[in-house]
Amino acid sequence: MTAVPTVLDERFRTAAAASGELDVAYDVLDDTPVGRLLVGVSELGLCRVNFDPEPEAELERLARQFGPRVLRAPKALDRVRAELDEYFVGRRHAFDLELDLRATPEFHRRVLEELNRVEYGHTTTYGALAAQVGAPRAARAVGTVMNRNPLPIVLPCHRVVGANGSLTGYGGGLDRKEWLLRLEGALL
Amino acid sequence: MSGIPPFERFYESHKGEVLAFLRRRAGRDRADDLFQETFLRALHAYGRLEHGEHLRAWVLTIATNAVVDAGRRERPTAELSVEPADEDQRPAVEELAPLTDDLPPKERAAVVLRYGYDLDYDTIGAALGSNEQAARQAASAGVRRLRKEKEQR
Numbered sequence: 001m002t003a004v005p006t007v008l009d010e011r012f013r014t015a016a017a018a019s020g021e022l023d024v025a026y027d028v029l030d031d032t033p034v035g036r037l038l039v040g041v042s043e044l045g046l047c048r049v050n051f052d053p054e055p056e057a058e059l060e061r062l063a064r065q066f067g068p069r070v071l072r073a074p075k076a077l078d079r080v081r082a083e084l085d086e087y088f089v090g091r092r093h094a095f096d097l098e099l100d101l102r103a104t105p106e107f108h109r110r111v112l113e114e115l116n117r118v119e120y121g122h123t124t125t126y127g128a129l130a131a132q133v134g135a136p137r138a139a140r141a142v143g144t145v146m147n148r149n150p151l152p153i154v155l156p157c158h159r160v161v162g163a164n165g166s167l168t169g170y171g172g173g174l175d176r177k178e179w180l181l182r183l184e185g186a187l188l
Numbered sequence: 189m190s191g192i193p194p195f196e197r198f199y200e201s202h203k204g205e206v207l208a209f210l211r212r213r214a215g216r217d218r219a220d221d222l223f224q225e226t227f228l229r230a231l232h233a234y235g236r237l238e239h240g241e242h243l244r245a246w247v248l249t250i251a252t253n254a255v256v257d258a259g260r261r262e263r264p265t266a267e268l269s270v271e272p273a274d275e276d277q278r279p280a281v282e283e284l285a286p287l288t289d290d291l292p293p294k295e296r297a298a299v300v301l302r303y304g305y306d307l308d309y310d311t312i313g314a315a316l317g318s319n320e321q322a323a324r325q326a327a328s329a330g331v332r333r334l335r336k337e338k339e340q341r
Contacts, residue, residue, distance in 0.1 A: 001205065002205070002207050004203045004204055004207050004223075008220055008224075009203070012223065015228060016228065016231055019231065019232075021228075021231050021232055022195075023235070056197075059196055060194060062194065063192070063194040067235060068193070068194055068235065068237070069231060069234050070196055071199065072196055
């Protein structure tokens with residue numbers, strides 16, 4: 001099988017990103033402080049942040065949700081990568097990115113929008129978030145929304161803890177939640 | 189499930205073969221530009237695909253088309269008249285394409301690659317992921333079907 005030279009491969013991926021014809025451009029960031037991250041953007045904005053990606057399955061999911069033209073195109077993720085880098089060294093406290101939540105159900109979106117108001121270095125509880133979206137008894141449902149958050153880190157579900165202050169759970173694993181909260185100074 | 193793989197998987201599965209094909213058809217120097225052209229065209233059409241079958245034949249057809257188009261672009265009209273054979277190739281494809289729209293995909297690919305692009309059955313077999321004999325059969329089945337349709341009209 002003919003090997004495609006890297007230069008040629010990268011050139012096509014860059015041209016594809018510039019063509020505006022991709023449903024999702026993604027990249028896998030191998031060396032972040034919280035491990036491997038898959039990040040994806042659509043024409044509307046950031047549409048995926050995924051811990052421990054199994055690319056095959058994740059690409060299928062992206063194709064189902066956004067359309068089949070899903071391609072690794074690092075160039076399209078320059079801004080996302082830069083903002084995450086700044087966040088990981090503590091120089092950025094809020095993300096300035098467009099978000100694409102069109103594949104997220106209505107209730108989830110409402111909860112995530114509320115979540116997005118929880119500021120850097122602060123925490124809230126599942127119950128408090130539930131009350132804020134007008135469903136005070138839906139703390140468990142809010143837990144499910146956090147667990148399925150398509151944009152962890154950027155939509156800060158790590159800032160949601162149990163009523164007794166325990167970390168409870170995290171889609172990316174408790175180690176990561178703890179690391180993120182320490183980075184933000186919310187945990188000592 | 190649509191059965192259409194994410195473009196990344198399609199691209200990774202076929203990029204090596206497409207580059208090899210383009211190097212054979214157009215030479216190493218021109219193959220790089222044609223490679224990008226081929227996959228940009230494929231990307232453009234990918235969202236409109238209705239199924240994920242015969243993607244290999246499909247992308248090699250696009251590659252062939254890109255080679256033909258580049259050949260026409262590079263040759264000024266004056267020169268074209270010296271080489272009427274090249275001029276003849278194009279109308280055949282343009283006439284064939286709408287006629288073959290209703291054929292089953294494999295037969296359609298075989299007919300278009302054979303009579304539109306003048307590829308030999310060996311190459312077509314490779315493009316369809318089968319062999320020379322199967323390509324020959326698919327093309328003749330396609331032609332039979334076209335004849336029958338024409339009689340019925």
